[in-house]
Amino acid sequence: MSEKRDLTDSTKGIYDQIAKDNDYYRSIIENNSFYIIKTDLNGNYTYMNPFFCKMLSIREEDYLGKESLSLIMPVDHEVCKETVIKCFEDPEKSHWVILRKPVPNGVLSTQWEFKVLMDDEGQPAEILCIGHDITPLIIKQEELQSLVEVTAEQNKRLVNFTYIISHNIRSHVANIIGIIDLGNEEDIENSKEMWSILQETAGNLDETLHNLNSIIAIQSQTNLPLSYFNIQHEINRIVKSIQILVTEANTTIHYDFDKKAQLYTNPAYFESIILNLLTNALKYKSPDRPLSIDIxxxxxxxxxxxxxxxxxxxxxVERYKDELFGMYKIFHGNKNARGLGLYIIKTQIEAMRGRIEVESEVGENTTFKLFFLNNP
Structure with a gap:
């Protein structure tokens, strides 16, 4: 009799310990800061721990038996399904996925471990999902990505700015040198005309520097300063700034705009683009005929x-279409080419939310079309 009582007491002690252990582990599951849910094999909720319900501001009884995708943002449905498939394909392993869930104050980014639970016969019975909040990490990553994008944009502008200084000012200086050389060869009667051209070139150089100062003033910002200006007047000014180079190359430039036509863009970038196109045309003119440019x-x-x-x-164009506007891309045997001109044009016009297109026939002609967005 005593032995039976001792056995009963021992068995009762074991069950009491199991009950205590169950209460202990249940307390951990229900009060920790991890999300713990279970679904059946069809993906319907069978369990949600209180912390999960609290963070999503839901009640467990409202979702038990409902499809688990109902609490996942639609954009993540496919990746969630793919992770579940991996669980069935390799049930011995845990599989990880990042999912976003809608909450009252925004979006909750969560990382989850999915694992298939087996029944007593070794067959899949449920899917256990344990997750935790990674929203602060995602926010930091987005802030870092934003910083990287801003830095990349500023670096692109720095390249543009450096090129403008090198190219635009060099064009003016080349024009001045040409005027001085012509002045040394001409008699005194033409000196007044040379002096007048020199004064105009100096004025154009001063305007270029003024435009560059406008860009310097906003280098720490993300928006370019844009303004309206008269197209005819600006083209006139830019052509005159390299008039000596144009004349020496026996080049004719045709343009006749509506005298009231205006363009809304950045003056320094516009000047750089037009100078690039003009000097490229001079550099790659045909040896068989005088150069003619129509704007x-x-x-x-x-x-x-x-x-x-x-x-x-x-x-x-067909041969080089994928690299036409690439940096350091050269398509002719010109030893002075650096492969930057078209790249700079593209980055500058895209910085103003415009675009550039090109059509060309080898040995015949090339047409660039510059699309400037109205009121970007």
Whole structure:
């Protein structure tokens, strides 16, 4: 009798300990800061711990038996399904996924461990999902990505700015040197005309420096200073700034805009783009005929389109279409080419939310179309 009582007491002690252990582990599950849920094999909720319900401001009884995807943002449904499939394909392992869940004050980013639970016969019975909040980490990553993008944009502007200084000012200086050389060869009667041209070139150089100062003032910002200016007047000014180079190359430039036509853009970038196109046309003119450049203008619904056509040696657009505007890409054997001109043009016009297109026939002509967004 005593032995039976001792056995009963021992068995009762074991069950009491199991009950205590169950209460202990249940307390951990229900009060820790991890999300713990279970679903059946069809993906319907069978359990949610209180912390999960609290963070999503829901009640367990409202969701038990409902599809688990109902508490996952639609954009993450596919990756969630793919992770569940991996669980069935390799049930011995845990599989990880990041999911976003809608909460009253925004979006909760969570990292989850999915694991298949087996029944007594070794068959899949449920899916256990243990997750934790990684929203602060995601926010930090987004802030870092934003910083990287701003830094990349500023670096791009720095490249543009450096190129403008090198290219635009060099063009003015080349014009001044040409004037001085011509002045040394001309008699005194033409000195007044040379002096007048020199004064105009100096004025153009001063305007270029003024535009560059405007860019310097906003280097720490993300928006370029944009303004309206008269297209005819600006093209006149830019052409005159390299008039000596144009004359020496026996080049004719045709343009005739509406005298009231205006363009809304950044003056320094616009000058750089036009100078690039002009000097490129001079550099790649055909040896078989005088260079002719036609600059046209058209108004479209969203854009003011400036077309720039020359009768130079052309570019094999089909052959080089994927690298036409790449940095350091050279398509002719010109030893002075650096492969930066078209890259700079593209980055500058895209910085103003515009775009550039090109058409060309090898040995015949090239046409660039510049699309300037109206009121970007």
């Amino acid at each position: 046209g203008w058209d108004e479209q619904e969203k854009y003011t389109v400036l077309s720039f056509k020359d009768n130079g040696i052309g570019i094999d």
